[in-house]
Amino acid sequence: MKPMLLYYYESPNARTACAVARHVRAPVEFVRIELRQGEHRRPEFLAINPNGKVPVLVDGDTTIWESPAIAAYLAQKTGSELWPSAPSQQVELLRWTHWGAAHFNRHAGSLFFERVAKPIFGLGAPDAATVEEAGKHLRHFAKVLDTHLRERRYLLGDALSTADFAVAAMLPWTRAAQLPLDDYAHLGQWYARIEALPAWRQPYPDADAVDMAA
Template identity: 50%
Template structure:
């Protein structure tokens, strides 16, 4: 298996999952600044021109959440559960995409990516709106985590890696995590995992 990645937010969770599961993947770095993700060879792997991509034989799979689930199945792990918890994982995937990481992703782009690629200063109005929406979503997540160590059940699942993907960048993208102690405890719990702390190949 080959896992195509870059050192950016969405590939981070796929790489972390591969390391956590000790998956036998070959990590293939895609140089976004050089435009490798827009070249014909890569577009045959993912017509969206985005990373991550998992290649298994002649088949390819894109979208980080799906890749995490496939890696879990390949490993015969319970990280992507196949019992009654699975519906709850899908619920958190959907909620996260529409709320938590959606708005954290805007802050990631405005505060980290734009300056890094020379697109100028963050858009103050976009930052203010995203921060407001992020706070609302974080309040929902924090309330859940007051009563639960992980998002689904009593153990780590792909839902945790999916939803927490912006947290390693929290200080740099100005996420107001000080207001949410249960999220902070969850973040610390994830940071105990070497695969989560250091997901990318060196």
């Protein structure tokens, strides 16, 4: 039987998929795609994911893009409680996962791009207007998340789920991207629990891998 292949780079969404794979002990083989050398634009990779992005999971005839879908697939395949069994909890998981992508991580990602990705890939200086707008929106949605977490350990209550991994995707870069999150104590306590997970701290197969969060 061929191993599952998880294509990644040390970027937020791919990092999250790798962390979930580590956490559930999925039998994956990690394949690093060097974005700075344009490996994601090569025909052989575009044949796997025509979007030209990581992460991608290949399991036999099944190919999955997008980190939340990969996380869900791996959690279900390994029988992990990261994917809840109750339909009502599955709906709640999807709600927070989509909220994170559409709101919280959208604006955190803008700051990440301006302050972290641009220097790494030589794309010029941060755009001041974009930074100001993203910071304003991120503070609004951080307050929503902080309020939700006031009496909860995780997004779904007491149980860790793939939604926590998805919504936390940008937080390893809080300092580098200068995310304005210091005023949200419950959010900070929640993320400290995520950060305490060994798989989150070291999601990559190579202990010497250079994480963009460093």
